[in-house]
Amino acid sequence: MKTANLAIVFTDIKGFTERTSRQTLEENQRLLQVHHALLAPLFKAFGGRIIKSIGDAFLVTFESPTQAVLSGIAIQDRLWHHNRSVPEPEQLHVRVAINVGEVRLESNDVFGEPVNIAARVESLAEAGEVYFTEAVYLAMNKAEVPSKEVGAFELKGIPGKIRVFHVPRAPYRVEAPTAATIAEAPGTEKMPPFGNLALSRVPESTLSPPVDLSALGQRAAAGVAVLGQRAASGASVLGQRAAAGASVLGQQARTVGGSLFSRLSEELKTPGLGARLREKVAGRKVLVGLGLTAVVAGAAVVAFGGGATMRAIDAVEDAPEDERLPLVREAKRLIQDEKDPGRRHYLSGRLAEAQGDAGDAIDAYRSAVRAGSDDAEDRIIDLLEHPKCGVRSAAAYAVAALKLKSAVGELEDLEEDGGPDDGGGGFLGLGKCDSKNAAKNALKAFKD
Structure with missing residues (x-):
């Protein structure tokens, strides 16, 4: 058995699941080409070896922890430059997570706890950030890389808490911006987030992409205006339907008294709650189908209004759209107070659903599953039966990406x-949707 002490880097694209659900296969392929053209040269420039590129995710190894972190910093600044030159629907926002340790090398792949920890830390990271573990912090050259502790976290399957750090945003800067950098775009920062700290070390020729990014973007941009218009109307309709269904559940939950089991039995007698109701008591889940929109709780007590955070999310669902903003802010505040990252991402997904944004919800559930949330895994599987084709398809892609074998049936x-x-x-009325084919492709992913 061959082993090596390596830095492990994971990256993925924020919102990729939602994009996949509303893109044609050709558009999705172009997006991934642009993503690969921007990131791959930077990994290689800092000595990285790309082990896997699966959809929107990279797994890369480095012999030097310092170089691994610098590559992440360079990627974020490179994407900042790229995003200023393309419309918002074509922008790329990526998470970067790094760990270091002794891994097992087999058939051009890497295995071991350091890899699992890096994947768990990725679920904590925010888009545009570079997160790394204490092991990286201790091993890297701190004179080259600024750092700040994020906190200590319990990660699923990992004993003890893991201290996590990130690279703080500049005021530091080592190189004057180019004219292209200075050119202001409305609503954007004037400087790259990490001040070209690492990007300045990369030769300009390395940054020249092997594909014409603008040409790729133009082909995908033909539907951008239509998407923007349909997104607003589509999200509004989805939000109204979700609110209507959630209102029924909220009213029933608030009026039915007694113990959980008595409330559950009363709800079973209530007409109009849909065809499916499954209990999650002692490890089982509750799924309440509500007409056109399914509203699902991770546990029975949550489904019937338990917990301040869930009550805040329910309030968002119940409120008219023009009165939601302060309620959304309060729900987000409570979600941020959640210590468990899996629970935090799961609740973020619930809030996204409450606002009618199923795409962002599935993306949050993906992060939650990676952080060890069983509730999020259940929710993604439940969405395979959603009345909307785009949501079913997005859920199928998420199941395939996460290799959720419990969803095979x-x-x-x-x-x-x-x-x-x-x-x-x-999704949102753009293109054609075929959830049967999405399920077929997802099943193939389990065989590959």
Whole structure:
């Protein structure tokens, strides 16, 4: 058995699941080409070896922890430059997470606890940030890389707490910006987030992409204006339907008294709550189908209004759209107070659903699953039966990306039956949608 002490880097794109659900395969392929063209040269410039590139995610190893962190910093500044030159729907926002330790090398792949820890830390990271563990902090050259502690976290399957650090935003800067950097774009910062600290070390020729990014972007941009218009109307309709369904559940939950089991039995007698209700008591889940919109709770007590955070999310669902903003802010504040990262991402997904944004919700659930949330795993699987084709398809892609073998039965059902709106408009009305095919592709991913 061959082993090596390596720095492990994970990256992925924020919001990739939502994009996948509303893009054609060709558009999605172009997005990934741009992503690869921007990141791959920087990994190599700092001595990285790309082990895997799976969809929107990279797994890269470095012999030097310092070089690994510098590559992450360079990536964030490079994406800052790129995002200023393209419309918002084409921008790329990436998370970077790094750990170091002794890993097992097998068939051009790496295995071991250091890899698992890096993946868990990635679920903590925010888009545009570079997060790394205490092991990296202790091993790297601190004179080259500024750092600040984020906190100590319990990670699923990892004994004890792991201290996590990140690279703080500049005021430091080692090189004057170019004219292109100075050119202001409305609503953007004037300086790259890390002041070209690492990017200045990379030769300009290395940054010249092997593909024409503008040409790739132009081909995908043809539908941007239409998407923007449809996004607003589509999100509004989805939000109204979610609020209508959630209102029924909220009213029933507040009026039915007694113990959890008595409330559950009363809800079973209430007409109009949909065809499916499964308990999550002693480890089982509750799924309440509500007409056109499914509202799902991770646990029975949560489903019936338990906990201040869930009550705040319920309030968002119940409120008219023009009165939601202060309620959303309060819900976000409570979510940020959650110590467990899996729970925090899961609740962020619930809030996104309450606002009618199923794409962002699935993206949050993906992060939650990576952080060890069983509730988020259940929720993604439940969304395979969502009445909207785009949501079912996005859930299928998420199941495949996360390798959720517990979803195989639901995927097989979806592949066989599909949904009544298959073949119609895709997510937010853009393109064609085929959730049966999405399920078929997801099942293939388990065999690859």
